[in-house]
Amino acid sequence: MNNRAEEGMPSVGKYDLIAELAKGFAQENASTVVGVGDDASVVAPGADEVVTSSKVFMENVHFDLTYVPLQYLGYKIVTVVCSDLLAMNAVPTQLTLTVAISNRFDLKAVQDLLDGVATNCENLHVDLVGLDVTTSRRDLIVSATAIGECESAHLTRRSGAAENELLCVSGDYAAAYAGLLLLEREKKVFDANPGVQPDFAGQDYLLQRQLRPEARLDIIEALRRENIVPTAMANVCDGMAAALMQICHASDKGAILFEERIPMTELTFNTLKSFDIVHTVAALNGGDDYELMFTIKQADFEKIKNVENVSIVGYVKEKAYGCQLLTSDNHQIEIKAQGFSKIQHHA
């Protein structure tokens, strides 16, 4: 299409620039046939099924460059798109990227972003097979597509949960949300007093979870080793409530979630408390965890104990039961999907 705003493009030719930027990426996978530098990317999948997910990341909507370093942004983008593939029980193998920049950004900025992309691609053994650089009017906009593969027998949708199956989650919750609260607070302090340095002592874990989260390829690999195929799975990207509702809705089932079983670090708990936020509300609706929620057959109960970093947090019920949270003080509260609603603060 017509590209009328070219001021953002560095003065080197576009094709040379892309070739140069792509140099930092190794090609590891035998399934990569044609990578960066042709009209399209080509993969020869080693499994029956090819799984893809695309996402767009926009400055001042999805990220704030006042506190997000570009390397971390690149790293996180890979985690976010790959986590959607992992949630199908697929293994990510390739990535394509489009970076739209304005004249606010120099070549170094794009390189920093791609450094972060490259680091996470290496961690996950994912090849960059498509790269485009285009112009935006002002904001940085990144579009990423993850390509992966899965044997039919492993493919896990949201829709396969059956009554009495165990509800499991990887990792711990609300740490990324607590990290966001810290970053936003320090941003306000900085805006008021630009000389003040941020004080994040002892809170590295929360910042890490917000700024540089990991995709749980380790969980998918562990499930393979234990011969566990989840019956349903969803990516916990918008809080546990949304993931649970997605599984229950697609499977036509209900579920019970035990509040006391929700994994959370003490650091997360205390930080949320310091912000007067109910920790369970943050776990249900906080977002940015990129953990996996899945259901397994009761017969897999012994095997799942061998998978590190997985907690059983509830089980699947009949549809009429709905999605219920059993609180630590033994109350039942219906869980609602709050995909876009704000976190509730203490009154």
Added chain:
Amino acid sequence: MNNRAEEGMPSVGKYDLIAELAKGFAQENASTVVGVGDDASVVAPGADEVVTSSKVFMENVHFDLTYVPLQYLGYKIVTVVCSDLLAMNAVPTQLTLTVAISNRFDLKAVQDLLDGVATNCENLHVDLVGLDVTTSRRDLIVSATAIGECESAHLTRRSGAAENELLCVSGDYAAAYAGLLLLEREKKVFDANPGVQPDFAGQDYLLQRQLRPEARLDIIEALRRENIVPTAMANVCDGMAAALMQICHASDKGAILFEERIPMTELTFNTLKSFDIVHTVAALNGGDDYELMFTIKQADFEKIKNVENVSIVGYVKEKAYGCQLLTSDNHQIEIKAQGFSKIQHHA
């Protein structure tokens, strides 16, 4: 990621909205396993190789909604991403889409855009397998990924051209660029005198080529029927010069292009003349044609005559020869890649 600007989202729930919008799309292809409504899309390719291409389309960079109807934009987006797959000699089969809107757009606007997407998907027998709606700060931003398949024996890169092979192109050139000139002129007239209606009498073809271009699936199908596998191919999206340079650079070859063989309609020629633009310069650098440029073996000369809408415009030379245009008055001019430079006007 954190989505802090939600004012653009219609008041219905995001997941309900996406399910509603996806209803207008039929699923035709047996290779579609999981479509809209799970964590990722799944296809079971019917060929050895899976080909993908992603593009981002940004308002006021890649399109101008003052004269681009949203249905046409949707249609064109499908053409643009699918044409990259066709240029690998692959057949597009699936599409994923992310639409980012602000509160400038209502639900009807998104539906119009998707109507155009659906019409072209039907034409090309492409299934929508992923759809996301997110928020932008102001501009409409659309990201699209085309997924397709190709047998290894058909896969055509930019890099396979050999000396003395025939250089072919589909369709005719610079019509889309002439259409853009007309639209931009009428926009200026309208800005000065908002009461004046645009005067496009007899110029439908040029507007059509700019606003609602077709992907050349017909050419790929005709090549299959004639048992012709091009040795190299590129998508003519930024003018013939860029496509020729891409093929020559990737193949490590030169080429000669005959000016008098460049296909162009009389309407295009006359319109360009009325704007004082050299028609060949517009064909070389105009952009938005979405035609195919490819090279074939001399042995395929008789067979290519059976493929409608294909012209032989030159042939492949040794690298040292460079890329040369032989003008109608028998001068040789070196062709330069002008991926991002402006069209030159007559002095």
